[in-house]
Amino acid sequence: MINVSQLNQRYGGSQILWDLNMDIAAGSRTCIMGRNGVGKTTLLKCLMGMLPAASGSITINQQDVTRASIESRANIGVGYVPQGRHIFGQLTVEENLKVSLNCKRQTSRSLPEDIFEYFPVLKEMLQRRGGDLSGGQQQQLAIARALVLNPNMLILDEPNEGIQPNIVQLIRDVLLRLNKEKGMTIVLVEQKLPFARAVGEQFYLMERGKVVSHGAMPELNDDLVKQYLSV
Numbered sequence: 001m002i003n004v005s006q007l008n009q010r011y012g013g014s015q016i017l018w019d020l021n022m023d024i025a026a027g028s029r030t031c032i033m034g035r036n037g038v039g040k041t042t043l044l045k046c047l048m049g050m051l052p053a054a055s056g057s058i059t060i061n062q063q064d065v066t067r068a069s070i071e072s073r074a075n076i077g078v079g080y081v082p083q084g085r086h087i088f089g090q091l092t093v094e095e096n097l098k099v100s101l102n103c104k105r106q107t108s109r110s111l112p113e114d115i116f117e118y119f120p121v122l123k124e125m126l127q128r129r130g131g132d133l134s135g136g137q138q139q140q141l142a143i144a145r146a147l148v149l150n151p152n153m154l155i156l157d158e159p160n161e162g163i164q165p166n167i168v169q170l171i172r173d174v175l176l177r178l179n180k181e182k183g184m185t186i187v188l189v190e191q192k193l194p195f196a197r198a199v200g201e202q203f204y205l206m207e208r209g210k211v212v213s214h215g216a217m218p219e220l221n222d223d224l225v226k227q228y229l230s231v
């Protein structure tokens, strides 16, 4: 589970997150939504320890990680799929996947076989260079790379940006399966309503660095969409 309490974050002089509170239960599926620039990616980077909190606290899986490093968050079971995928273009698919193994104190040096059940195309492409993959294949690789460490929570930042519809469907199905079959907590930043509704059980809406509404997904009504999501 994730508990964010009174989180503030600044880039230099400009404050991005303001007294932000959020509670995400273990095993749930949550979509964090809001227009461009409201602070969604900044929030995820704070959760992952890539940006320091100015004040407030972040607890993940019962551990206060407010000041913890990125590596230690991997060790408490958090997988992260960043916006823009961040695949190593010169490394093969296999090497991209194995990079993750170095991030965790663990004995196994082999890749878990089930990542290829979720993303069969990666098995066929193990020796291809990451930079030669299509956008959709790279996104599958980015998610698989986060799964290598067998996390109990997966945090994804707009995994469907620029991806063709059949891969969007595949990603949706994989996220639902991971949640159902492994009880994995899914936290998703998502702008597209149909995908958010299909994957999320609960939503958080953000505006100007604050949570302005949250609830069960069916409560995300037209008024809220118009007020906080429509462009």
Ligand SMILES: Nc1ncnc2c1ncn2[C@@H]1O[C@H](COP(=O)(O)OP(=O)(O)OP(=O)(O)O)[C@@H](O)[C@H]1O
Pocket (backbone or CB within 6 Å): 011, 016, 034, 035, 036, 037, 038, 039, 040, 041, 042, 043
């Ligand atoms: N490195 C940075 N330095 C200064 N300001 C930044 C930096 N990164 C982001 N910002 C600003 O912080 C604000 C929040 O950005 P953020 O990327 O968190 O928003 P977002 O809701 O994820 O938007 P998007 O949907 O466009 O990704 C924006 O005004 C952005 O310009």
